[in-house]
Amino acid sequence: MTAEQAGPGFLETERARLRSWRVDEADRFLDIYSRWEVARWLGAVPTRLRTREEAVARIERWAERAEERTGQGLWAIERKDDGVVAGTVLLVPVPDGDGVIEVGWHLHPDSWGQGLATETARAVLDRAFAEGLDEAIAVVRPGNSASVAVCTRLGMEPHGLTDRYYGTELELFRLRSPVRGEGTGTH
Numbered sequence: 001m002t003a004e005q006a007g008p009g010f011l012e013t014e015r016a017r018l019r020s021w022r023v024d025e026a027d028r029f030l031d032i033y034s035r036w037e038v039a040r041w042l043g044a045v046p047t048r049l050r051t052r053e054e055a056v057a058r059i060e061r062w063a064e065r066a067e068e069r070t071g072q073g074l075w076a077i078e079r080k081d082d083g084v085v086a087g088t089v090l091l092v093p094v095p096d097g098d099g100v101i102e103v104g105w106h107l108h109p110d111s112w113g114q115g116l117a118t119e120t121a122r123a124v125l126d127r128a129f130a131e132g133l134d135e136a137i138a139v140v141r142p143g144n145s146a147s148v149a150v151c152t153r154l155g156m157e158p159h160g161l162t163d164r165y166y167g168t169e170l171e172l173f174r175l176r177s178p179v180r181g182e183g184t185g186t187h
Helices: 023-033 052-068 116-130 145-153
Strands: 004-007 010-012 016-019 073-079 085-093 101-107 135-140 157-162 170-176
Touching: 010 116, 016 116, 023 052, 023 085, 023 101, 052 073, 073 116, 085 116, 101 116, 116 145, 135 145, 145 170
Parallel strands: 101 135
Antiparallel strands: 004 010, 010 016, 016 073, 073 085, 085 101, 135 170, 157 170
16 A cells, blocks of 8 residues: 655554654553563563553653654554554664664554554555665564564565574564665665
8 A cells, every 4th residue: 555645754544644652642552562462572571561651751752763763763553543543653773783674563452453554564664665765674573473474464575583683583574675676775
């Protein structure tokens, strides 16, 4: 699906608006990131958020990061039909990744299995590729079959296990820009 740019810093897809998280959404943010079924797939050492204050601090930190990089960030996925924030889609440099860009998604269980991760990840990738990104990766914890399925639907190529990112062994997927063509990726 082609993403339609709907204003600075966010995109719109058929079913979702991608925009910055707002501090007044800290309760929903906490509801997502305090759940073990979400947090267990995130980070080198999965850690759940515990308090609303932690949620507010993370929302504020993400807002600062988004201002530093054009076309990159961590965006709330707001469902158009009911205005509920389904989760987060991200396009960010991998820490210690030498410029490697990662696409990812973290959705509340009430929004799993609806295709929103694929739809919104496709939107941020389409925009990034149109703006000159050569390739993106996704890294998935072994056993996370739902995220592997999203990578497959996005057309990402599996590259096996790696311990290069986040200090833990992860499944690596890579997608080269269709705009740039094969063989032009930087990593």
